[in-house]
Amino acid sequence: MADVAARAGVSPVTVSRAIRHPEMVSDALRARIDAAVHTLNYIPNHLASALASTRTHIVGVVVPSLTNGVFDDYLGAIQDVLNPAGIQVLVSNVRYSEIEEERAIQTLLGYHPEAMILAGVDQTERSRQMLRNAGVPVVQTMDVTDTPIDLNIGLDHAAAGAAAVRYLYDLGHRRIAHLTARADPRARRRHAGYQRAMDELGLSTKGLVGASPRPSDVAMGGELFARIVAAVPEVTAVFTCNDDLALGTLFECQRRGMRVPDELAIIGFNDLDYCVAAVPPLTSVSTERQQMGTWAAQAILDIIRGSGRRPRQPQIDVGFSIKARGSTVRAA
Amino acid sequence: MADVAARAGVSPVTVSRAIRHPEMVSDALRARIDAAVHTLNYIPNHLASALASTRTHIVGVVVPSLTNGVFDDYLGAIQDVLNPAGIQVLVSNVRYSEIEEERAIQTLLGYHPEAMILAGVDQTERSRQMLRNAGVPVVQTMDVTDTPIDLNIGLDHAAAGAAAVRYLYDLGHRRIAHLTARADPRARRRHAGYQRAMDELGLSTKGLVGASPRPSDVAMGGELFARIVAAVPEVTAVFTCNDDLALGTLFECQRRGMRVPDELAIIGFNDLDYCVAAVPPLTSVSTERQQMGTWAAQAILDIIRGSGRRPRQPQIDVGFSIKARGSTVRAA
DNA sequence: TTGAAAGCGATACCAA
DNA sequence: TTGGTATCGCTTTCAA
Numbered sequence: 001m002a003d004v005a006a007r008a009g010v011s012p013v014t015v016s017r018a019i020r021h022p023e024m025v026s027d028a029l030r031a032r033i034d035a036a037v038h039t040l041n042y043i044p045n046h047l048a049s050a051l052a053s054t055r056t057h058i059v060g061v062v063v064p065s066l067t068n069g070v071f072d073d074y075l076g077a078i079q080d081v082l083n084p085a086g087i088q089v090l091v092s093n094v095r096y097s098e099i100e101e102e103r104a105i106q107t108l109l110g111y112h113p114e115a116m117i118l119a120g121v122d123q124t125e126r127s128r129q130m131l132r133n134a135g136v137p138v139v140q141t142m143d144v145t146d147t148p149i150d151l152n153i154g155l156d157h158a159a160a161g162a163a164a165v166r167y168l169y170d171l172g173h174r175r176i177a178h179l180t181a182r183a184d185p186r187a188r189r190r191h192a193g194y195q196r197a198m199d200e201l202g203l204s205t206k207g208l209v210g211a212s213p214r215p216s217d218v219a220m221g222g223e224l225f226a227r228i229v230a231a232v233p234e235v236t237a238v239f240t241c242n243d244d245l246a247l248g249t250l251f252e253c254q255r256r257g258m259r260v261p262d263e264l265a266i267i268g269f270n271d272l273d274y275c276v277a278a279v280p281p282l283t284s285v286s287t288e289r290q291q292m293g294t295w296a297a298q299a300i301l302d303i304i305r306g307s308g309r310r311p312r313q314p315q316i317d318v319g320f321s322i323k324a325r326g327s328t329v330r331a332a
Numbered sequence: 333m334a335d336v337a338a339r340a341g342v343s344p345v346t347v348s349r350a351i352r353h354p355e356m357v358s359d360a361l362r363a364r365i366d367a368a369v370h371t372l373n374y375i376p377n378h379l380a381s382a383l384a385s386t387r388t389h390i391v392g393v394v395v396p397s398l399t400n401g402v403f404d405d406y407l408g409a410i411q412d413v414l415n416p417a418g419i420q421v422l423v424s425n426v427r428y429s430e431i432e433e434e435r436a437i438q439t440l441l442g443y444h445p446e447a448m449i450l451a452g453v454d455q456t457e458r459s460r461q462m463l464r465n466a467g468v469p470v471v472q473t474m475d476v477t478d479t480p481i482d483l484n485i486g487l488d489h490a491a492a493g494a495a496a497v498r499y500l501y502d503l504g505h506r507r508i509a510h511l512t513a514r515a516d517p518r519a520r521r522r523h524a525g526y527q528r529a530m531d532e533l534g535l536s537t538k539g540l541v542g543a544s545p546r547p548s549d550v551a552m553g554g555e556l557f558a559r560i561v562a563a564v565p566e567v568t569a570v571f572t573c574n575d576d577l578a579l580g581t582l583f584e585c586q587r588r589g590m591r592v593p594d595e596l597a598i599i600g601f602n603d604l605d606y607c608v609a610a611v612p613p614l615t616s617v618s619t620e621r622q623q624m625g626t627w628a629a630q631a632i633l634d635i636i637r638g639s640g641r642r643p644r645q646p647q648i649d650v651g652f653s654i655k656a657r658g659s660t661v662r663a664a
Numbered sequence: 665t666t667g668a669a670a671g672c673g674a675t676a677c678c679a680a
Numbered sequence: 681t682t683g684g685t686a687t688c689g690c691t692t693t694c695a696a
Contacts, residue, residue: 048689
């Protein structure tokens, strides 16, 4: 910055102002400074700037995964709100590990973000502690809880799991299987919702639950479903904890010559874009990922800019909806 | 930090040392300091630390997308190398836009990263300029070039496109179509490779190229392929610029009752994990995404730690391989 | 509208 | 092994 100042024949403070508050500097000087900035390829040091101003223009975002398509829309929505406001998003991928999440939170807080956005509501006590201490707005997304750290927007996964079961039940299914992979907390809640609904409907789940500790992929859907069929050949419907497993199940049916939806109905979760393209199109529980991202980012922006004014509604349940398609119902 | 020092009854410098170089502090003091750090929930200010030490422990990574599965393995590999070394990765998603990339590079450089990792070799001249000025190691990945900014690891996409065509040709195909979506530079090169190979083989591509400006998804694969069939019903093989389009094409075939591979052979690109699960499994051009990420990160680490010692081989072509599966060849 | 001085929170160097 | 001092690059008063 000193170099730029020297070249433009002004003091360093003026350079700082020309960049940070251009309206406070005369046109003539600003032009000279801009020129100097350009020819010297000067890039302000964010670290020094943040240190001096105590405004870091950073928001920390923790996501459990980038692998599955779920967090793209979400992250994209967050960036679409925050970046235009001059806020940089630091993303940390914690791969569904509470420990990694704890570490990530600590690391991110080291950058003194102006807010934090977390996925899920299952942070460790230490994580919660650090976040409260940080004294910045915290948004937990993707799930709902009675004891939010601060703000919270999400959906009730147990209710979603139960709704999927009821949907299949109403179509006449009684042998309803559930496939689930790496049991992250939200998938576990969907599973619990499945179990609860089955119990309430007086249906047995014996041999109908396929679970794997490994992260899910399409192939696993086929493997898990094959096991179910071996144990309970009478199975007529499957609810999977995500769309990958649903797609894998669909492929497995194609492999076995099982007709979907006639011999097996399939409902996935998330409603990723390939659902509509499959043959038959996959029914799925659709979630408002983008809306959650947008709301989280906007709430933060309002707080930061409105100097602490908090949203009227600090907690939101965005719900879910079932997109009924050919994998559960024949077209009219 | 002052608070911690006061509580432990030592000077701030000693606290700094206890955290940064624990071996330089006596056991007694270190214990007291650790205790104080813990009870006060002290988290060091990364910004101040970086500013004072001129070691930021940051590496900037620019990716064109998070939506497609391609960059997960890659990013994961980078983090797996860098994080254990105490280096934080700042990721910026530029959504296949050169302008956004330029902005992202500028922003990331503002954090004074110790190195930069970029995807592709098509940065703007201004981007290249900024990167050179930064005076830190720069790795361009995913593609190869004769004029790298610094280090380079990737593969020749034109060669890969041509190889896909030759592979189909050797299986007896003559009407070979190509589907391509949002024309990022590497997809364009694969397209060029397709065109070149077709020319060299004396094959016409008239009506055989389906392109869309929109970002690709599975559904688009079906739409593009439908157009091809309408124009050239005699088509017997399709090479798609990525696996999503290949999967969409496969679904479209299922919809039309076209048998794969008998009536249509399909080869995708990237070899994402769902390829093996599809029915029939999708043949795809496999790329070494993980290896590229690992190498880039490791090279950077060596330079940073080896105080500037550069890799013996500053440029690497990792090649590609064709995974032949049921969408092009019947099982023996 | 511009500049001088103080300080953001930590680290490196030197001295004790 | 510990502490004092200057400094990293910039921004924020405050004064001119």
